[in-house]
Amino acid sequence: MNKKTWYKWHSFAGIKLSILICFILITGTLAVISHEIDWLANPSKRVLPAVDSSQVNWSAVYKEARQRQSKYTIQSIHSPIDNWFAVEVITQNEQGMRHREYYHPITGQYQGDGRWYNWQRFFRMSHRHLMMPTIYGTSIVGIMGVIMFFSLVSGFFMFPKWWKNFFRKPRTQNRKVFWNDCHRLFGLWSSWLLLMVCVTGVWYLAELWGLDADFSEQQDQIITTQKKPIIPSQAVFNKALERVRDYHDMQIKAILMPSNRWSTLIFQGQNDTLLVRDRANNVIFNPLNGDYLSRRFAQEQSLHVRISEAADPLHFGTFYGISSKIVYFIFGCILSALAVSGTYMYGLKLVRQHRDVPIQRAKVWYLSWQGMHYGRWLSIFLITLCFILTVIVFTNIVIL
Template sequence: MKISQKLWFQLHGWCSLPVWLIFTAVCLTGTIAVLSHELTWLFNENARALNPQNLPAKPVAELVAAVQQAEPTAAVTSVMVLEPYLVTAVLFTTETMPAAIAYVNPYTGVVQEINPGINFITFMRSLHGWLLFPWQHSYSVGYYLVSAMSLLMLGALITGLIIYKRFWQSFTAPKLRLHQGKKTVLADLHRLAGVWSLWFLLLMSLTGLWYLVQAVLWHNEVEFSYEVAPLSSLYVPAPVADGDALQTVPAMIPLAQAVARAQQFLPELKPAFVAMPEHPRDYYRISGYGDSIWFDQYSYNVWINPWTGEVADTRVPAQMGALETLMSVADPLHYGTIGGLWTKAIWFAFGLLVSGMAITGFMIWGSRTIRGAAGREARERVETAMTAPQQIPTLSRTTDSSAGASQ
C-alpha cells in the first residue's frame, strides 16, 4: 500500500508535536549542558583555575588535604578532576552540609569556593537527563521521558527525509527565500536545518536509544557494568586494644599512596575521578581516561586495597563487553567531549540548530492549523450564504400571505 505525501507529513508532525514542549526543552537543556563547564568558567570566577606562574598540577592528595584544612570536620567522598582551565571539585560531607563541593585550584591548592548545594553543571545535566524527576527503585520517570525522545527524533528524521524530495540538493544549492513571506522563510529554515543536521540527529537518536535501553536494564536490575566484589572480612584488620579496653581500627593507607600505586600499575591512566572507601570492605577506586578518545573519562579503573595498598582489580576498554562498551562511548558521542573544547563547540552549534528546527516546525504547524481553521470558517460562511437566499422567498411569501389575510 502506497502512503500518500499528506500522510507522511502528518506522521512527521506527530513525531514531535504531542510532546513538543518536552522535546524542545530536552534539546535546549542538552545544548547548554554540552558547555556547562565552560559557562561555569565564564560566569563564576571562583571556578577558574588561574595559573599565571605556569605551575604544575598538584597531586590529588594535596588538594584533599587543603579541603580538610579549610573544613576540619569534612569527610571527603570523592574527587573530580575537570578540564585544565577549571578547578578540581572535591566532594565532601559535614554535619551541616550533607553534600558539599569544594572548588580547589589544582595549581595553587587554594580552596576558592565551597558550594553547599547543587551547582550549575550538575543542575543542567540532571535537568537534561531526567527533568529533575526523582529516582526510586532504580528508575526515574523523567529518565524514561527524555530517552524516549530518541524514538520521536528518529521518526521525525525518517519521515522528514521522505517528505523532502531530493534533500541532498540542500548541501550543494541551499535555498532560503527571504522575500516570499513568513511561511516560506520558516519552511526553508526548517528544511535546511534538518538536512545539515542529519548526522547530528542520527547520532542523538542512537545514543538516546541506548539511554532508553540502559534505563530498562537498570530498572530490571540487569548487571552490565563491571563491579568488584567487596573485600572479604577476613582481610579487614581487626580492631586492636589501646589500653583501658579501648579498641582502634588500623588506619587505611594514605590517598597519595593509592593513587601512585594505581598509576604505577596502569601507566596510561590519567585520573579523573577518585572515590574514597565508603566502609572497611570497600576500595580506593581511581578512574580516568587513557589513549582512546572514544571512551569516557571513567573507562580506565583501578581498585586499590585500602589496607595493604595492593591492586585488587583493574578494568580497561579492551576488557569490556558489548553493553559496557556502549555505556562508555555513549556520553562522549552524545555530549561531544571526544575532541575537547572544539568538538563541544560543534555539538553546541548543532544543538542550537536542532532546537531552532523544533521551534520552526511548531511555528509551521501552528500557521497551518490557523489557516486550516480560518479556511473552515470561510467555507461555513459561504455555505451559509448559499443557503440563505433559498429561505428568504419563503419568508416573504409567508409574510405576504399573512398580510393579505389580515386585510
C-alpha cells in the same frame, strides 16, 4: 506512503508535544556547556592563567583537603574539566548533604567552595529526567527521543533527493516558503546531531528497563573492623598514587574515597581507549596500606560495555574537550530553533486567507497552540512539575 502522508506523520510527531521537545532540546544544549556556565558563575572554579590539567598535584590537593575536613568527609576528587578549571573535591556531612570545594591543581591551595546543586546539576537533571525520580523521568525523556527519531526519519521521506538541499538558499517570495526552506535547511545540517542524541537517548531508555551493561566483578571490598569508611593516610594515598603512575597506563581523572558502597580507594581515568567514561578504567587499592587489589581497562571489556560507556561522550559531546562541546552547542541551538520553526510552520499551514493579506503572527501561533490539543497541557504540566521539583530539591528539602 506518499509525501503527503509522511508530512501528516511528521507534523503529528513534531507538533503534539513540541513544547516539551523544545524544553528537552534547550536544557540538553545548555547541559553540554553547563560546567562552563558554572565556571562563569563561581570564581572559585577558575584557574587563571590556565595550567595544564593533566599535571594535577593530587598529593598536594589531598593533603590540603584532609586538613580542612572537620565536619565533612571527602567522597571524591575530580580533575579539572579543562586547563582553566580547578580541581573539584566532593564532600559530605553527617546529614548526607554533599558539598563542593575547589583547589588549585598545581599548588593544592584551597580556592573556595560551591553548592552541590549548581547549574550543571540543574541542566543535567532537568534534561535527563525532568527532576523526577529516574525511572519515570528518564522513561518520559526516552520516549521523546523515539518521537524525535521518527520525526527525523519522516523528514527525509518528505523531501526526495534531500542531499541536494544542503546549500540551497531559502526563498523569500513569501513567509510560508521562507520558513519552509529554513526549516528544511536547519533540519539537514543538524540531522547528524539529532540522530546521535536520539539513538543514545533510546539507549538510555533501554538500559533503564533491563539492558544495562555490567562490568566484570572487582575486589572493591576489604575486611575491616571499622564501622565507618576508612580515610587513607597521606602516606597510603601517596603510595597508591605512585603505583598508578608507575605501573598502570592511565591518566587519573577521579579518585573515589572509601564509602558505604565500597571500602577501597579507587582511581579512575582515561587511557588510549576512545569514547568511554572515566569509570571504564580504574585501579583499586587497599586504603589501610596502599596495596594493589585489582584493575580494569576499557579495551578489555565486552562490546555491550563499550557501547554503554560510549553513550555519554556521544550524547553530550565531551569526547574532544571544549572543541567538540562547542560544535554540539552550536548545532544544539539549531535543533532548538528547528523545534520552534516547525511549530510556526504548522500554524502557517493552517492559515486560510488571501496571499496578498499580511499574515498575523499571533494568529499563526494561536493555530499552532490549538493544533497541539491535549499535548500542550501535558507538556506544560511536566515542565511546571520540573521547576517545582527543582525548587524542592535545590532548597535541600530532599536529597537526590
